[in-house]
Amino acid sequence: xxxxxxxxxxxxxxxxxxxxxxxxxxxxxxxxxxxxxxxxxxxxxxxxxxxxxxxxxxxxxxxxxxxxxxxxxxxxxxxxxxxxxxxxxxxxxxxxxxxxxxxxxxxxxxxxx
Amino acid sequence: xxxxxxxxxxxxxxxxxxxxxxxxxxxxxxxxxxxxxxxxxxxxxxxxxxxxxxxxxxxxxxxxxxxxxxxxxxxxxxxxxxxxxxxxxxxxxxxxxxxxxxxxxxxxxxxx
Numbered sequence: 001x002x003x004x005x006x007x008x009x010x011x012x013x014x015x016x017x018x019x020x021x022x023x024x025x026x027x028x029x030x031x032x033x034x035x036x037x038x039x040x041x042x043x044x045x046x047x048x049x050x051x052x053x054x055x056x057x058x059x060x061x062x063x064x065x066x067x068x069x070x071x072x073x074x075x076x077x078x079x080x081x082x083x084x085x086x087x088x089x090x091x092x093x094x095x096x097x098x099x100x101x102x103x104x105x106x107x108x109x110x111x112x113x
Numbered sequence: 114x115x116x117x118x119x120x121x122x123x124x125x126x127x128x129x130x131x132x133x134x135x136x137x138x139x140x141x142x143x144x145x146x147x148x149x150x151x152x153x154x155x156x157x158x159x160x161x162x163x164x165x166x167x168x169x170x171x172x173x174x175x176x177x178x179x180x181x182x183x184x185x186x187x188x189x190x191x192x193x194x195x196x197x198x199x200x201x202x203x204x205x206x207x208x209x210x211x212x213x214x215x216x217x218x219x220x221x222x223x224x225x
Contacts, residue, residue: 006156032209043202044157044215093156097209100144100164107156 002028004096006105013084014113021079021108023094029074030096035067038091038107047092050077084112115140117205117216125222126193134188134219136203141181148177148188149202151218157202161188193223 003026013019023033031052036044048069049057056069066088068080077096081088093107116139126132136146145164149157161170161177163186169178176189186203200218207213 032211034213036215043217044204046213049211091154095213100206100209101162102147102206102213104149104157104159109154 002096002098002101002103004094004103004105006094006108008108009106010109010111012111012113015085016083019081019084019110021081021092021094021110023077023079023096023105025075025096025098025103028096028098030077030098031074032097033071033077034095034097034102035069035077035079036093036095038093044093047079081110084110086112088112115143115205115207115212115214117203117214119201119203119216119219121219122217123220123222125224127224128193128195130193130223131189131191132193132221134190134201134203134221136186136188136216138184138186138205138214140205141184142207143181143205144208145206146177146179146186147204147206148175148186149204151200151202153200160201190221193221195223195225197221197223 005024007022033050035047038044047062050069050071052071058064071077089112095102095104120135147162148160163179174191179186202218204215
């Protein structure tokens with residue numbers, strides 16, 4: 001079956017630093033990947049849609065200069081949280097589209113001190 | 114804009130009970146509906162995927178139904194076990210994963 005790998009699973013960083021999260025589709029090519037964010041005790045909210053070879057499409061209220069998304073290949077999308085602050089602490093999950101089916105990564109928990 | 118709701122928000126049952134979790138969506142033009150399980154601090158585990166042309170899917174003790182016309186899906190868990198304790202999320206999906214919207218989840222506790 002389709003597998004999506006997300007790395008790192010946990011990251012702790014100091015305020016002001018940048019953090020990169022990778023999302024890889026291991027056994028299929030994904031022209032489209034999605035990034036979600038989940039705050040404690042809340043559901044997942046779509047942040048952006050990442051299309052291979054083009055700019056990401058961001059949801060309303062998501063700062064594109066803060067959350068940089070790069071989908072450089074058909075199997076890799078990266079999310080970089082720039083100049084992270086404590087309010088960016090959250091659970092970030094990616095998913096990759098294979099036809100009409102989405103496969104999700106295991107998520108990355110970011111804690112900004 | 115698609116909105117997904119889930120009832121109840123939380124549910125506590127004794128072990129062995131059969132239970133039903135409800136999911137409603139406002140836009141019936143979906144391509145599929147998916148149920149997930151999320152354990153505390155963990156990622157998502159996909160449980161069942163129902164394509165828009167299907168009425169239900171079954172996996173072990175789980176059965177999910179879909180009624181597009183009424184904008185509803187239910188997840189039926191038979192003979193619940195303490196290991197079923199988790200948050201259950203439903204999500205309504207558009208074409209090629211677009212417009213994939215999650216509900217807020219139902220937090221299930223199965224007491225031994």
